[in-house]
Amino acid sequence: MAKDKTSELIEKRKKKANSLRDSHIDLFPNNFRVSHTIMDIRDALKKEPDRLTEDTPVFAVAGRIMAINRFGKAAFIRFTDRTGQFQAYVRRDRVGDESFGFFKLFDIGDFVGLKGGVFKTKTGEWTLLANEVRLLCKSTMPLPEKFHGLKDPEKRYRKRYIDLIMNPGVRDIFIKRSLIIQTVRRFLLERDFLEVETPMMQPIPGGAEAEPFITHHNALGIDLYLRIAPELYLKRLVIGGFERVFEVNRNFRNEGVSTQHNPEFTMLEFYQAYATYEDLMDLTEQMLRDVASSVTGSVIVNYQGSTINFDKKFKRMTLLSALETIGGVKPELIKNKEKLFEFASVKGINITKIARPGKVITKLFDVLVEPHLIQPTFITGYPVEVSPLSRRSDEDPAVTERFELFIAGKEIANGFSELNDPQDQKRRFLQQAEDRAAGDKEAHFMDEDYIEALEYGMPPTAGEGIGIDRLVMLLTDAASIREVIFFPHMKPKGSKPFSA
RNA sequence: GGGCCGUUAGCUCAACCAGGCAGAGCACCUGACUCUUAAUCAGUAGGUUGAAGGUGCGAUUCCGUCACGGCCCA
Structure with a gap:
């Protein structure tokens, strides 16, 4: 106005x-x-x-x-x-x-x-x-008026201080957010993990499939990227002898905003040498149980009308069996590339030229299965094409030793046994580079320095990332990520946006 | 990017469908009041109806455009 x-x-x-x-x-x-x-x-x-x-x-x-x-x-x-x-x-x-x-x-x-x-x-x-x-x-x-308070969502987010003054529930959410991070930190420190900080500005953005923000360093005369993940730096620390490390910090992804996405968001990543992805599934269960009871006082949590039980052992199933039993996709369909792509198209998945079967299968999973995974469920058996940093399964080299954890239809965690074979890692990066050249803006960049680091030897290690904002949403019954981030990003209003 | 909805006083909302002086509650101001708690009573004041256009004698209302936001979908 x-x-x-x-x-x-x-x-x-x-x-x-x-x-x-x-x-x-x-x-x-x-x-x-x-x-x-x-x-x-x-x-x-x-x-x-x-x-x-x-x-x-x-x-x-x-x-x-x-x-x-x-x-x-x-x-x-x-x-x-x-x-x-x-x-x-x-x-x-x-x-x-x-x-x-x-x-x-x-x-x-x-x-x-x-x-x-x-x-x-x-x-x-x-x-x-x-x-x-x-x-x-x-x-x-x-x-604002004492009885109705401030309701206009736009004003609540733009002028969060008024929201905090007027709406005690908002204050409680952010106190819980702080408590969640404290509990996670304590949990890891108790298990001999070291808290570290790695670059937010990276010459090569790695560790995830996402479009990065770009910035420029004048004195060095180079472009830098805001990190999309800390992964490759944390693993360099494991190579350097820090066998258990973790970092809770911001990642930046140059993508749209929605009730589930903010351009900057908080991620916990941790790495444990001599552990497998199965060890991390066990650890994750304990951690979430601990956090849920510390923060809400119970291991049974209500989220948007669903009752989430953190007490029971989390379900574990493979991607393919989930697709079959929950998504209703027959195994024969998945084996036949042409039929698979046709089916995926019908389901509204955009099949581009560079689409690889593993990618299409994962997309199908996102659409057909993910929304139905309400109780905590680990999905394993991710195809190697969508897991360029994960160790291959000893039984089947086409899939990796990787899991994702889903709760209330949301992806909460992603973990795997780390790929520590530099030659295989190089081949995986090359495949990603091909996809990038073919127009996939989210494909991983080649990182020669990381390959070299692996050549010095990384002990067998498992690592995991947990989306803190989504975890906070779950434990505070928040439908939108904007409810758990103090100052969510929005377009400037009124005055013209600042420009240098 | 697409669909639906929203933007009116400091705040929360009416009026819009079917065009005819833009209203209320709280807050504010004046007066009364030493146990209220959404205090009460009496009185006053507060508006470029998101922006710029179009149609009409007349637009908050109808029409298209733009901005910002919410929800859903991609």
């Missing part, structure tokens, strides 16, 4: 701020010492309510005013700090005439410092009886 004049509401709030300033009230002081949080007061009320009176002990507490009920010479205010919400009673005969006069100019949204004891109101609510009320920060922008 283009508007050149400030609304009357804002003007009035600014006037109040000016009139306080004219009375020599500091609008932005920083000398109020907080002695207690709201939670501290509540704890004290729980533990020793008999010892608390309206005179002693005195709590010095601060927060943002969320509601004011004024009664002429007294007022109730509701205020919040990081630990919760509490009520204070401000009486003129208690705080003094001058202070009460200034208090009349306080608005919803202002920060206040309060000092006083506690008492119980007629309706039985514990309330802080203020001896002192001080302005800690004047707010000139009006907050």
Whole structure:
């Protein structure tokens, strides 16, 4: 909405701020010492309510005013700090005439410092009886309505701070997000994994099939890519002797946005030497069980109307058997390339010239099976063509020792025994390079330096990536990834986008 | 990229189908009020209806275009 004049509401709030300033009230002081949080007061009320009176002990507490009920010479205010919400009673005969006069100019949204004891109101609510009320920060922008809050999704995402002020549920989601990452970190640290950081800017973007963002380094005079995955660097660390490493950090993929995709997203990747993909499936089960119970208090989680059970042993099945039993695709069809491609076309899959059977089979799986995998399910037996970094199966060299984990119809994790044969790795990269030359923008780049690293020898290793945003969605019952990312990317609105 | 829906006061929403002075609640402002909690009572004020066009005597309403967003599909 283009508007050149400030609304009357804002003007009035600014006037109040000016009139306080004219009375020599500091609008932005920083000398109020907080002695207690709201939670501290509540704890004290729980533990020793008999010892608390309206005179002693005195709590010095601060927060943002969320509601004011004024009664002429007294007022109730509701205020919040990081630990919760509490009520204070401000009486003129208690705080003094001058202070009460200034208090009349306080608005919803202002920060206040309060000092006083506690008492119980007629309706039985514990309330802080203020001896002192001080302005800690004047707010000139009006907050949304207290009852309905802020609902407009566009404004919620663009101005997340208002969303956080008004909608406590949003705050809870992000607290849970933090707890999930902490729990994952603790889980891995307990198992002797080392947390590391590897380049976000890479000369060759590797480790995934995705289109990268490109940037330029002036001093080095080279283009760099924002990483699409940390994989090849983490494996270089395994080669260097760090047998167990993990990284929780951002990946960037230059793709569309949707309820399931944000151009930057958070991925956990971890690598364990002398382990197999089967070991990692076991580890993943334990990790998710641990995270689910730490964060939600239960191993049974409700997600968008489904009940997800993290307690039972996760199902395991191969890609082909899932296609047959869940997708209803007959094994004969998969063996016949022509019929397979025809069938895939009918199912709406875009068969390009470069399509390889393994790719088509995987796409068919995405369409026919993935949405039906509600309970945690490991799918194994991925074709070698779609798994250029995975070790081949000893039984069948056409498939790899790889799994993906699906929960609630979403891909949550992808792990495999790592390919550590440099010659085979080189052949796989060459095949990818062919696909890239044929127009597949998502095919892997050749990375000679990585091949050389493998030639020094990487111990047998298994590695895995877990999409943290999707895991957070699952555990917070969020339908859109935008609900679990503080500042999801959107097109700029109003002013013209910045350009250098 | 395609389909459907949305954009009206600071916020949440009406009015649009079937064109005729753009309304309400909360918030704000004035007054009353020292136990409220979506406080109450009385009064006042607040609008370039996302943008620029078209049709009409008249457009928030009908038409096409654009911008941004939501959901679904690719």
